[in-house]
Every structure is written in C-alpha cells, then in structure tokens.
Amino acid sequence: MDLLWQTAVNAMYAASYMSLIAVGLVMIFGVMGVINFAHGELYMLGAYCVVFLYAQENFPFLLAAAAGLVFVGLVGLFMERAMFRPLRDNPLSGLIASIGFLLILQTLVVLGFGRRMGHVPPPTQEKLEVFGAVLTHQRLLVIVAAILLLAALWAFLKRTRFGWALRACAQDAEAAALQGISMTQTARIAMFIGAGLAGIAGALTAPLVSPTPYIGHSVIVTAFIIIIVGGIGSLEGAVIAAVLYAFVHTFVTTFFDGVIANIVGLALMLAVLVVRPTGLFGAKERA
Template identity: 75%
Template sequence: MSDFLLQTAFNASYAASYMALIAVGLVLIFGVMGVINFAHGELYMAGAYAVVFFYAGLGLPFIVAVAIGLVFVGCLGMLMELALFRPLRTNPLGGLIASIGFLLMLQTVAVLGFGLRNQNVPPVSQGRITVGGAFLTYERLYVILATVGLLLALWLFLRKSKFGWALRACAQDREAASLQGISINQTARYAMFIGAGLAGVAGALTAPLVAPTPYMGHTVIVTAFIIIIVGGIGSLEGAVLAAIIYAFVHTFVTTFFDGVIANIVGLLLMLAVLVVKPQGLFGVRERA
C-alpha cells in the first residue's frame, strides 16, 4: 500500500509541475495586462506541436526542440499582445473575445498541419528512478526539475532585476508605473513572451507523455482557471501552491475513484476556498 501511495505522489508531483508552469504564465499575463487569455491552453498545445515537428519530425535533440518551442510560443504571445490585446487595452471584454478567436485559429492551424489524430512522440529516455515498488521515469523527472528551475529563475528575475521590478509595478498599478517612466507597451510585450513561453515549454516538455492533439488545450485551460482562482487571481505564489494542492487532490481521487469524481472534487475545492476566503488563498492584487 505504501508503494502505491508513493507512486500516486510521484504522478501528482509531475502533474503539479506542468500545471504550475501554465497557471503562473496565465497569472503573469493577467497581472501585468489585465486580460483573461482564453487562448492560453492553445499556447500549451503549440509548444507540444513544436516538439512533434522538430523532435519527432526533423529529429532534432529533444532539449533543442523544447527551447525552440519556448521561443516560438513566446513570440506567438508577443504577436497576440501587439495585434490583439494592445489595440483593445481599454476594452477587456473585446480582448477576451479576441483571445477566443485566436484560440480557434490556432486549433485550425494545428488540424490543417497535423490532422486530428494523436501524435506519438518518441520517448526521450527509458530510464527510471525506483523507490521500493514505485518508480519515476526520467521523462517526468525532467518536467519536475525544469519546472523548479524555471519558476526559481522567474522568481529571481521578478525580485532582483530592474525589469522584473517594472513588471511588478505594472501589475500593481499601471498608471502609477507609467508616471514613473515605465513603458507599458514594453512590459506588456515581455509579460506576454514570458507567460506564453511558460505555457509553451510546459507543452513541449510533456509532449512525449500526452500524445498531442489540436484540442488538448481545453482541459488544461479549465484546470488553470480553477488553480488561479483557488490561489488568488494575480498571485504567482498562490498559483504554485494551488497547482500543488489541486494536482495532489485530483490525482489521488482519480486513482482511488475515477476522473469524473476527481473533476467534481476539483470544482468543490474551488467553491470551498471561495466560501471561506473569497479572494483566494493569497488574495487579489489591487488594480488601477
């Protein structure tokens, strides 16, 4: 029984890792730009298909394909900011609708380019770490380690660099930041690059494990919204903690019962947190 519980904990740690990357990216975009990006799940999908094309298709090393996926999806995010969100900066509802349109466009491109079938990505490694009767594959370990490294790098960037301070200032009060000489356009552009890139690298890292499809972003974006609501909209720390809580609850309930019940429990968890603390675990940042 202990081995079974340990195996489930390994699985939950993997799920918490890639969901934390997606949720943190979504929170960063919302915090700096004030827009709800419904296409965030499709950015995750785009990262996965970058690995399908460059790693499975062209035979490039996996780490190179992941890096390309990060940069490619980050650039997609910058394109969204320039073409969609910047012109609609004073119209949040318009930005939301525009993100849905971009979502449908990315899905269509994926269908035309790769078809509707699941894409089988060759395994990166056959190795595993065994602890008693439980094991953690190297592929899942890479996701966990990459997540820890990327989130630590983001934390240091936001708190130790001048540009990180500028991003945080815009997230807290865009008008006051602008009066201090901070470029709103520049911070929004780089926030989209970082936020989209985190979603893209999550998709790229998990591509060998999930068999990418054009519609894989649907479930991911719903889960990401649950996570950021539980953690507190605008809180990066809350997103990470909520991702861990949600992943462990969902994985254990799925293991002992089934996925449908796990989804219901996830929604009940969100409702319970909102009843007890309407602002989420880490509260909501004040916006201008």
C-alpha cells in the same frame, strides 16, 4: 503505502507542469488585466513544436523543447500586439478576442497535423526508483525543468530592473507609468514569458500525453481552477494552488476515476470562491 507514495510522486509531476502553465496565465493577467483563454492552446502549440521538430524532423529533444518556448513566446508577442494592446482598456473584449484566437490556433494545427493524436516517442525509456516509487526520466525532467524555470523567474522578478518594472505594473499600472515605466514594453515581456512558459510545459510533456489539437481545453479548465483557488494575480498563490490541485486530482483519479476527479476539482474551486471570493492568496478587491 506504496500506492500512496507512488501517487504522491505522480502528483508532484502534475504539479510541476501545471504551475508553469498557471504562473504564465497569472503573469499575463497581472500586467495586462486580461484572462488569456487561449493559454491552453499555447500549451498545445508547444507540444506540437516537439511533434514537428523532434518526432518528425529528428532534432534533439531539448533543442525542440527550447524552440517550443521561443516560438510560443513569439506567438504571445503577436497576441499582445494584435489583440491585447488595442483592447487594453477593455478586459472582457480581450478575453473574447483570445477565444477567437484559440479557435484559429486549433484550426491551424488541425490543418497542419490532422485531428489525430500526434505520437511522440519518449527520448529516454529509463526510470529510477525513489523509495519504491517509479519515476521515469521524462517526468523527472519535467519536474526539474519546472523548478529551475520558476526559480529563474523568481530571480528575474525580484532581482532585475525589468522584474521590478513588471511587478510595479502589476500593482498599479498608472503609478508605474508615471515613474517612466513603459507599459507596452512591460506587457511584451510578460506576454513572452507567460506564453513561453505554457509553450515549454507543452513541449516537455508532449512525449507523455500524446497531444491532439484539442488538448488545450482540459488544460485551460485546470489552469482556471488553479488561478482561481490561488487568487487571480498572485504568482505564489498559483504555484501553491497548483500543488494543492495536483495532489487532490491525482489522488482522486487513482482511488476513484478521472471524471470524479474533475468534478471534485471544480467543486473545490467553487467552494474556495464561496468562502473567499478572491481566492486563497488574492488581493482584496480586483474584479
């Protein structure tokens, strides 16, 4: 029983940072129609912001994490300007360009920090007990930050004019443009938020995962599974799928092993695709 509860707590932690990554990916897809293959590398970049600012230059952890959000958000703006805007009418080209960008980011980090794991000492060693399960403060921080950020995002999307514009673009770009909504402006906002969320997810989890320049690969695989299961383009679907996936993956990892868990995760995704080719919460037709 204890092990079950502990595993559930671990799954909650996994679900929280995975949702941040998946929601960012979905936002970028929703507004620009591009699957950003470099999203895992944006996560990696966020982690390396903490490696650099916190572990090497001794800035406070939270400041380094915030810097990760802003910096990776700016990288996102650069991607929008350099690749996704010129390739707006051609989603496949956008995806392929993002694969190219992924290789560039990886190499730059290898050149700057080397191939080996960056070690990040955890800012706190403290932990608390939740009904018998151990939860380190670092993990708790990730969970709380994810909930706050997702709530803020939700408020932004539903309550502000920018948020309305963004949702309008995601639903029907042409109609939104006819209402005087600037496609470019909206794409910028979506890209900054989407990339920034991946960045802060990487920054906050950096002390827990020992980042390498190649960590983005497993992240993007996971994120793909989540957005497919949730239905590409659905933010709520992404969060629900992240929770679902995190629980399945964490439990299978605990009771079998990590590789089996990955196989189960991928099989889960294929199964969802067979039953509902547009995901659990996806729109009827968008391909």
